[in-house]
Amino acid sequence: MVATKEAQKTVEDVTGEYKYGFVTDIETEKAPKGLSEDVIRFISAKKDEPEWLLDWRLKAYAKWLTMEEPTWAMVEYPEIDFQDIYYYSAPKSADDGPKSLDEVDPELLRTYEKLGISLQEQEVLAGVAVDIVFDSVSVATTFRKKLKEAGIIFCSISEAAHDYPDLMKKYLGSVVPVADNFYSCLNSAVFTDGTFVYIPKGVRCPMELSTYFRINEANTGQFERTIIIADEGSYVSYLEGCTAPQRDENQLHAAVVELVTHDDAEIKYSTVQNWYPGDKEGKGGIYNFVTKRGACRGKNSKISWTQVETGSAVTWKYPSCLLIGDGSVGEFYSVAITNNYQQADTGTKMMHIGKNTSSTIISKGISAGKSQATYRGLVKVMAGAENARNFTQCDSLLIGDQCGAHTVPYIEIKNPTAQVEHEATTSKISDEQLFYCLQRGLEVEDSVALIVNGFCKDVMQHLPMEFAVEAQKLLGISLEGSVG
């Protein structure tokens, strides 16, 4: 096969010779710092990708070179040197990272303990090199078998590129085009892994799908790519992330998630994001620049985003819905917490294209410390979208007097039959509320957690049960030290 030969040659080109400056070491294998066509070829070769995918990456790279980093979001951070980043790093060997939990930041361990996470899981999350094969791997295998019986594809993006090239070609970049924005374009050039899900016609996925079951593959790098396709009449609930803070040296995360629902299909996508937010002085932390979009292509289809964002130093994220099919439904439920020096600019876009489409947006922003939280949303009703409906509610809660909350709603209506509602409130945790709780016997931190959970209830109730309980605890933990 020509493609294979080509690929082999590419591998030789990029790995065989020192002149390209690659560090080829059996233990840790990294592309050199920075981004170039060679690095992209290296990644593609490492993944043993088909030619078309390499081409796709290279085109994205060429486009990216012409694009500029967006500056419109209400976030500030030092300029990113894109040539000072590793774009490919093989899974960590046992020599990297801590040898045991004794070497892990006790602060992190304390959080795990509060979340009730088992020691084994703690080791994995904290990046401790674990030799033993632990339970969840076999659990994952069992689940995969069950999914296969239902005809569901649930695998890594790399596997999908090999095993399901037709599906990949059809859907990759079909919702978030390569040149959609600076970060999605970068992701298209260098994505290293991610998840691929396909639910066949009429199948209701028998369990919540979660990357958690692939925890053994957790170190997938900072440029993840996720594609979920729900064929006619199917349903899937997908959980992304983990409620425990993950040890991570990667500074920049630029993931892309694409969802597609066909006629009468539904995807429920839930995220709990708790990347390292930086320390109390605002040093370090992840830049989380994510593009998430779902296309309701079929009639009466539905996409629902639920997110709880508590981590990262800077978040730039707008999970959106393209409501193309007549009668399709888009939902966005969001809780974004910022503390200390965190900044979050997050929201959604609801594009009403088909007739009788409806969307609901409920956003709860909580700011504490010296943090800044912005809700940025767009509701757009196109000329052909007869009888579109939208309801938007944006509530902000401030803790202390040094943080900020901002709401930037855009509404564009091109069809007179549209009905759009927008409600927004800003409130503070008052001294009176806090004292009331204290007087009844609650400690300060429990009081704040209780009040904040009450504030977020409309969103939290949309999380799957197993997530909701941990997410509730997480809200409290994220705000520790914000009062008193």
Place this chain on the structure above:
Amino acid sequence: MLEIKNLHVTVGGKEILKGLNLTINDGEVHAIMGPNGAGKSTLSYAICGKDGYEITEGSVTYKGKDFLDMNPDERAGEGLFLGFQYPVEIPGVSNMNFLRTALNSQRCYRGDKDMAAVDFLKLIRAKAKELDMDPEMLKRPVNVGFSGGEKKRNEMVQMAVLDPNLAVLDETDSGLDIDALKIVAEGINRLRASDKAILMITHYQRLLDYVVPDYVHILADGRIVKTGDKSLALALEEKGYVGLGITEAA
């Protein structure tokens, strides 16, 4: 139970309590009356340890322990309850959840295990019924959309569930119609016991018709200026503060 000696309290740089003395023994019910601005609410907040109420002098001792050394939640754990004049709304938190969290926090403070969910449900339903509260109200967010009377009734349900040793009731009777007043009074009377004590702050004598106090104190200008029994409240009702020789500014 409670011993307050020479208490001076400053709020926002202004001295409100100026050497207040008060001793409450087990089993006693005390009523404090006084003109507006005398420092009645300040006294209740100072006992509970609210932020911004600075104790500049004096002591508050509860069962031999120095209360001033404890946080508000610790004082609650010791068995102190404040019935608020203006109960606070907590959106999104159900009454039931709030009260269960409170009760279990107090139990935890005292070294007891959490109350089992089933037992708690039985307890709160029974107390709501005693105080004639619609059980549906238990599912609603704390005080959100409650009428003034409903809020006060809710305070009584909370008090009944938490079963404090010392209850300080800050104008719990204000804003109540006569039926609600009777229910609140019954709630207070149910708490009366030889090992408990109650301190009622009120503007009006009418509550004292239903909850007969052992002592009535008149608080004016940051001090207790007169102490008597129930007849003092009646005399006050008849003659007013000025008639008893107490001027607003004292």
